[in-house]
Amino acid sequence: MSRAAIIGGGVIGGGWAARFLLNGWDVAVFDPDPEAARKIGEVLDNARASLPAIYDRPLPPEGSLSFCDSIADAVTGADWVQESVSERLELKHRVYDEIAKSLSDGVFIASSTSGFKASDLAAKGALVVVVHPFNPVYLLPLLEISGAPGLCKKAAEVATSIGMHPLILKTEIDAFIGNRFQEAVWREALWMLKDGIxxxxxxxxxxxxxxxxxxxxxxxxxxxxxxxxxxxxxxxxxxxxxxxxxxxxxxxxxxxxxxxxxxxxxxxxxxxxxxxxxxxxxxLRDDNLVAILRALRHSGSGAGGVVTTHETGLATGGEIDGLPVTLRRVVPVTWTDYNGHMNEAAYLELGTWATDGLMQLIGADAAYVASGKSFFTVDTRIRYLDEVHRGEALTVTTLVLEGAGKKMKLFHRVLKADGTICATIETLLLHTDLTTRRACAPEAPVAGALAHLAMAHADFPAEGAGGSVGHRS
Ligand SMILES: NC(=O)c1ccc[n+]([C@@H]2O[C@H](COP(=O)([O-])OP(=O)(O)OC[C@H]3O[C@@H](n4cnc5c(N)ncnc54)[C@H](O)[C@@H]3O)[C@@H](O)[C@H]2O)c1
Incomplete structure (x- = not known):
């Protein structure tokens, strides 16, 4: 366990506190702002819900967070001191004088400054290195590091240990690399705005x-x-x-x-x-872009919104062998695993969206759900019959095995482009009142459409339906 002192707990200091805590460090914060504890608590809540979600393994147990009444209390015994006070050189120098009185041997000051050079910061004799993060510190990995080479190396080691990407600057420059770029783009943007472009x-x-x-x-x-x-x-x-x-x-x-x-x-x-x-x-670029665009779909932000808007105008539906087509999908790279084929969870996802397709067909669409009724899944059985790879086009047909009262039992067949069945997904859903969260009968039009399909499909074969994985005798 290591201990970090965070001096200045605003936007950036709060992000640093979260990054260290979630990587198992104890964190001591000093900030004279009486609201600092509330603000950091809120940042930490966001960080807890996001940083661990990036990983497939658990992060170390969270460290402890304390708020100190003085710089000396926060810095005493710290293995790492991150200064994140407001961007004023004279304030930073004052704070360094205070920190220096309590620094342990071998510990230096890391500054979050967005633009001051390490030599500016060290001008009054402080042992200080630029360790410049990007907001939100708990998610963005880049750290620009600048200063004495030995200290930069040590800073880079700590950065790597908390999941960050250290970029040690070969030359001291104002604003470092990232902000120099952003500034160039910002200046162009201001001109375009001013010129009415x-x-x-x-x-x-x-x-x-x-x-x-x-x-x-x-x-x-x-x-x-x-x-x-x-x-x-x-x-x-x-x-x-x-x-x-x-x-x-x-x-x-x-x-x-x-x-x-x-x-x-x-x-x-x-x-x-x-x-x-x-x-x-x-x-590689295309796989990355597919993953990014699919992630952006979720919130509809930026290019993700363009995809979902376009999608609403795309044709769906059709029939194969008398059964409705409830889904057509091309396998995205994010569905494949280290074996190079589609991961078993993705088969379930296909089933989920095919069920959604069937629900649209019987009128249990977004408006119906918004009115307070839906179907909830209670049981699913998947048979994995053939491998599927990135980029393959899949089609799902759906047979209604049962559609009466509260019950809807579906049998999805997943077909490859050549017509072979690569999976079957049998699933039972119960119609549910979203207010009471209890099962209930569907509204008449939905119940009628479902019963109609169940009757039409009654004599269709459904090989593989009705089995089970097995049970203990
Ligand atoms: N905001 C960003 O996107 C960003 C990104 C990278 C780096 N930075 C740098 O991080 C540093 C902090 O910026 P911020 O955006 O978090 O600002 P902020 O205004 O959100 O936070 C600054 C904090 O410092 C505290 N403070 C003031 N005097 C203090 C003192 N004597 N001792 C301890 N704390 C004190 C304030 O109460 C405040 O909470 C700056 O150097 C800034 O350039 C900011």
Missing amino acids: ATTEEIDDAIRMGFGLRWAQMGLFETYRIAGGEAGMKSYIEQFGPSLHWPWTKLTDVPDLDAALIARISDQSDAQSGHLTIRELER
């Missing part, structure tokens, strides 16, 4: 619907490497030469894109990504 929403859309999605998973240079295709990075970058002098941007102080700079970019790109062909990089 784009609104705030249009600027945000330009980022989140397009290149922002690519940057999230491959950054700038790997993305350009792919854009260069088989012609290669060098010839692609050479094309940028003239455009650097076109009026594309207000950032007019541009470097000479001469042979030496092109060679540097090309060589570094080869070292970074040359182990993968362009096709392999494209597949």
Whole structure:
């Protein structure tokens, strides 16, 4: 168990407290704001519901959180001191004087500063390193580290141990790498707003619907490497030469894109990504984008909302062998596992959405659910009959085995493109009143449509239905 002192518990200090606590560190906070404990408690609640959800293994047991009345109390005995007070140099210097009085041997001050250089911070003699995070600290892994090399190395080790990505800066610069980028984009955005070229929403859309999605998973240079295709990075970058002098941007102080700079970019790109062909990089990019876009669908944010809106206009339904088609899906990479085939849980997900498709068909749609009635699943049996891989197109047909009273028993067949059945999913649902959470009969139109299908399907074969996994004798 290690102990971190968090000096300044605002937006960033709260995020740091959560990151350390959820990685098993004890945390002592000092912040004169009387609201600090409430604010950090709320940040911690959000962090508890999100950071562990990224992992497939449990994080260490949570450390203990305490609030101290002085910097000395928080810092005494700490193995790590993270300063996150407001971005004012004179305040930071004052706080460092106070911290220095209680620092244990071998411990230095890590500053969250967004822009002051380590030498600015250390100007009055403090042992301080820039350890610059991004908000929310408990989820975003990047830490820009700058200062004395020995201290940076130690900071990087701690960063890695709490699941972060240390980026040690070779050269001291104002604002570091991330904020220098963001500042360039920000300045362009301000010009576009001022010149009436784009609104705030249009600027945000330009980022989140397009290149922002690519940057999230491959950054700038790997993305350009792919854009260069088989012609290669060098010839692609050479094309940028003239455009650097076109009026594309207000950032007019541009470097000479001469042979030496092109060679540097090309060589570094080869070292970074040359182990993968362009096709392999494209597949990796596409898999990442599918995973990101599917995640964004959930909230409808940005590009996720574009997908769901488009989807509502896409045709569904149809029939195969007299049975309704309740789902058509192409297997996303996120459904596959380390065996390279579709994970067993994804078969259940297919069943879930096929049941949803059947519910739409009988009128138990979103409006019906909003009116306070739905079907709840009480039993499911899946037979896994064949392997399925990334990118395969699957079709699900649904036979109504029973549809009377509160009960709806369905038999889904999952078909591959060649018509072979790769799974059957038999499921029993009970019609439920969403207010009382008790089973009840469906409304007449839904009950009628369900009974009609059950009668129509009564003589259809249903091989594999009705069995069970087995029970203890
Ligand atoms: N907000 C961001 O997105 C972001 C990102 C990365 C880094 N940073 C950096 O993190 C630091 C903190 O920024 P923030 O956004 O959390 O600001 P904030 O205003 O949310 O928090 C600053 C906290 O410092 C406290 N404070 C003031 N004087 C203090 C003192 N003498 N001792 C202890 N605490 C004191 C305040 O009460 C406040 O709670 C800044 O250096 C900032 O540049 C901010």
